[in-house]
Amino acid sequence: MFSFEQLRGFVAVAEELHFGRAAERLNMTQPPLSRQIQKLERSIGVQLFERDNRRVELTAAGAAFLAEARRLLALADNAPDMARRISAGSAGTVRVGFTAASTFATLPAILRRIDERLPDVDVDLYEMVTQEQTEALLAHELDLGLARPPFDGEVFDSRAISRERIMVAAPSGHRLTGLGRLVEPADLASEPLIMHTPGKARYFYDLVVSLVPIMHQNVVHSVSQVLTMVWLVSAGRGIAFVPEAATRLGIDGVEYLPLPDWVGTPVELHLLWLKEQRNPALWRVLDHLEGLTV
Structure with missing residues (x-):
């Protein structure tokens, strides 16, 4: 196996094409440098230089090895600095989970x-x-989530990053779009409803149930993603309750109707992480996201 010392000697000779100048550059004498190159050639099993009393030239194998030797030396030189930056959190990887609705505005801002x-x-x-x-957070498969409350405060820390109104998505031309006033919960009681699946979208399901009396016979579809709901609305399948950010989707055939301010609570999206999280990069990310609201 070769050493980094041998690689540095090889690169110096390859760039100078002269053992004497390469030795001076490395602050050493020529004989030990020659021995380094010989050991390197024996280690990798190929001749790296054509040399005689008048000239030194790289072989084809030597020219190919030079690029790799430079890369290995660069990695070795950068490794301590990279380790320090990862330890400080200024470099590394953060694994982020997100809900589909967060891609409308919040995730891009983050x-x-x-x-x-x-x-x-x-x-x-x-x-x-x-x-x-x-x-996934509990299994240490994620570092940070963009999720809907509530959360177990014994295990997780969280920070609200987005609060927005909930709105009614209705097909264009629907009777609700011509009321000439804000939509009231009573206006919705008998409408065909595209509902959130309680198992996968519990937060929205509970929020909608708190807004209007849901008649199960009025639920025509149950889905977990807001985008799917809006497409179904555009197809005339019913109305849906969606976060205000859904208005940015630009899907034709859908109108978004506000509810009175007193109806319900804002739709919240939180940054979520384990209290015992040990990834230094996560703490730097959270520091730089402080004060960001979308």
């Missing part, structure tokens, strides 16, 4: 902030509903 302030932190993204995110 990614822009990280890119601007922590360019050496990589972000791996995983689309998951809130329950899947909490399970």
